[in-house]
Amino acid sequence: MTTYDDRASLTDLTTTAERVRTSVEGVIEGKPEVVRLSLTVLLAEGHLLIEDVPGVGKTMLAKALARSIDCSVRRIQFTPDLLPSDITGVSIFDQQRRDFEFKPGAIFAQIVIGDEINRASPKTQSALLESMEERQVTIDGQSYELPSPFMVVATQNPVEMEGTYPLPEAQRDRFMARVSIGYPSAEAELQMLDVHGGISPLDDLQPVAHAHDIVKLIDAVRTVHVADSVRRYAVDLVGATRNHADIRLGASPRATLHLLRAAKAAAALSGRDYALPDDVQALAVAVLAHRLLPTAQAQLNRRTAEQVVLEILQRTPVPTDGGHGQGRQAAGMPGGPGNGVGGPGGPLYGRQAGVRRL
Numbered sequence: 001m002t003t004y005d006d007r008a009s010l011t012d013l014t015t016t017a018e019r020v021r022t023s024v025e026g027v028i029e030g031k032p033e034v035v036r037l038s039l040t041v042l043l044a045e046g047h048l049l050i051e052d053v054p055g056v057g058k059t060m061l062a063k064a065l066a067r068s069i070d071c072s073v074r075r076i077q078f079t080p081d082l083l084p085s086d087i088t089g090v091s092i093f094d095q096q097r098r099d100f101e102f103k104p105g106a107i108f109a110q111i112v113i114g115d116e117i118n119r120a121s122p123k124t125q126s127a128l129l130e131s132m133e134e135r136q137v138t139i140d141g142q143s144y145e146l147p148s149p150f151m152v153v154a155t156q157n158p159v160e161m162e163g164t165y166p167l168p169e170a171q172r173d174r175f176m177a178r179v180s181i182g183y184p185s186a187e188a189e190l191q192m193l194d195v196h197g198g199i200s201p202l203d204d205l206q207p208v209a210h211a212h213d214i215v216k217l218i219d220a221v222r223t224v225h226v227a228d229s230v231r232r233y234a235v236d237l238v239g240a241t242r243n244h245a246d247i248r249l250g251a252s253p254r255a256t257l258h259l260l261r262a263a264k265a266a267a268a269l270s271g272r273d274y275a276l277p278d279d280v281q282a283l284a285v286a287v288l289a290h291r292l293l294p295t296a297q298a299q300l301n302r303r304t305a306e307q308v309v310l311e312i313l314q315r316t317p318v319p320t321d322g323g324h325g326q327g328r329q330a331a332g333m334p335g336g337p338g339n340g341v342g343g344p345g346g347p348l349y350g351r352q353a354g355v356r357r358l
Contacts, residue, residue, distance in 0.1 A: 013217045014271050017043070019208040020068045027064040027201045028057055028181075029105060030188025036269070037179050038065055038153075042214065043221045044256060044265035045154040046176025047132055049117075049290060052154035056181045058155035059115050063202055065153065066111040067213060072147065078120035080163070083241045084127035088137045089144075102139060107131050110147045110211055114154035118164045125171050128152065132174040149214045169249065169293070176258040177283070178290035217268075224264040225274040226345035229319035234259050234280050241288060246298035247308060251291045259287045283344050285309045 017039050024035045038061065050058045066073040076087060087199070089105035105114065107128070116124065131137050135146045157164055172178075184192060197309045234256055242250030263279035285306055291307040 002069055010220055010268055010271060010273055011269050012213075013043070013220050014208050014213045016213055017269055020065075023068040023205065023208045024061070024064045026060050027205065029191050031057075031061075031181055034061065034179050035233060036183055037177060037283075040064045040262055040265045040269060040283070041176050042149070042151055043217055043268065044176060044258070044261040045149070045151075046261065047154070047174060049172070049175040049178040050153065050181065051158065051178055051184065051290075052163075052180045054157060056183060059113070060202070062113045062115075062155060063152040064205060066113060067108070067202060068207060069111065069206045069209050069211060071211035072112035073111045073113065073216070074106040075113040075115060076106045077115050078117045078124070080119060080121060082120045082124050084124050087124070087127040088131070089139060100140070102142070102144070105137075106143070106145075107137060108146060108148055110151070112150075112153060113151045116156060116164075117154040118156040120163060120165070122168050122171075123275065124166065124329070125165075129170060129174065133147065141171060147211075149211060166351055169291075172290050173252055173254055173291065177263060177286040189252050212235060212296060214255065221261075221265045221268045223273065226260060226264060226265050227319075227321065228347050230263070230275055230277055231319050233277050233316070235262070235320050236316050237280065237284055237312060240316060241292055241308070244304050244308055244312065246294055247292050247305075248295045249291075249293035255288055255291050259283060262287055274338060281313055281318075284313055 021035055021039060022030075024038070025032060029033060038048055041063070045213075050061060051330045052058055063075075076082075085105065087105050087107050089103050089108065090101040091102050093099075094101045096122045114128070119150040131146055131150075132152055133211045135148075135150050137144045137146065152175075156167070166260055201256075238253075238256040238259065241247055244250070259280060260275075263275045266283060267273070267275040287311050292308060294303055294308070
């Protein structure tokens with residue numbers, strides 16, 4: 001049963017998340033679904049990959065999210081000559097102490113912004129693997145814990161741009177979700193000229209939440225109930241990517257875990273203490289597509305991973321019980337779906353893309 005403390009935590013979550021969302025949207029105009037997905041990944045203890053062409057606000061989104069939270073922030077500009085030790089740190093011999101002293105690298109922060117991550121070599125990119133998965137760094141046989149919360153927000157240009165390296169499969173698999181900002185609408189671009197024409201809005205951006213608040217909200221997300229039918233639905237979606245004729249490398253079990261965590265965070269952002277199949281549908285493309293490798297024939301036919309995921313969503317039967325379980329609405333309590341990405345009717349929901357419920 002849901003306790004009073006759990007209900008209070010979810011109420012605090014929606015209130016705090018709304019403050020952060022409003023703060024970020026003051027910088028990133030006209031992209032509410034992108035901002036909401038960023039918050040979802042943060043509360044699901046994941047990492048976010050922002051991929052798009054130059055100049056659409058990838059780094060601005062990462063900085064706005066970081067500055068809206070009162071926590072430690074480090075920015076790494078990935079370049080071809082960047083070394084792994086520049087990220088993780090290095091042990092330096094101290095002559096006075098006659099011993100080695102560890103100098104932490106840029107990864108030792110609560111929010112790490114990796115700008116243009118695919119401009120560095122795969123060797124340098126691999127320095128992030130341990131920290132993103134295990135939230136620790138091992139140097140000279142000694143492990144160092146990273147602070148909490150910990151989130152990597154990386155930006156990258158499309159791989160066909162000059163001077164870029166494609167991210168290794170193991171690196172992509174550690175990002176919970178990938179998002180593309182896209183070009184703004186004409187109205188949003190006009191508003192951007194008014195807001196950004198003088199000074200940068202980041203200069204006036206003040207923190208609206210503390211790091212310890214985010215830790216509490218992450219704990220609240222962990223209490224969200226997921227029915228067995230919703231778990232099975234997530235497993236079926238991920239399993240279908242491994243058997244699809246157009247995919248030569250399907251999603252990993254880590255992808256299933258990320259999809260479930262993201263669905264719980266999306267439910268909590270909508271004020272629900274239970275996840276719905278719609279939460280899974282809404283996040284399937286963002287969580288799964290960047291992990292998939294299409295076959296050569298699919299690439300010749302211009303079949304993208306996003307199209308494959310949408311096709312799988314069409315074909316996979318959706319649980320008929322809705323996955324309510326013992327959630328708040330099942331007990332007749334307030335707080336339910338209908339808020340943007342986190343509830344049915346939101347802009348990213350599968351049912352609006354024609355997903356059938358069986």
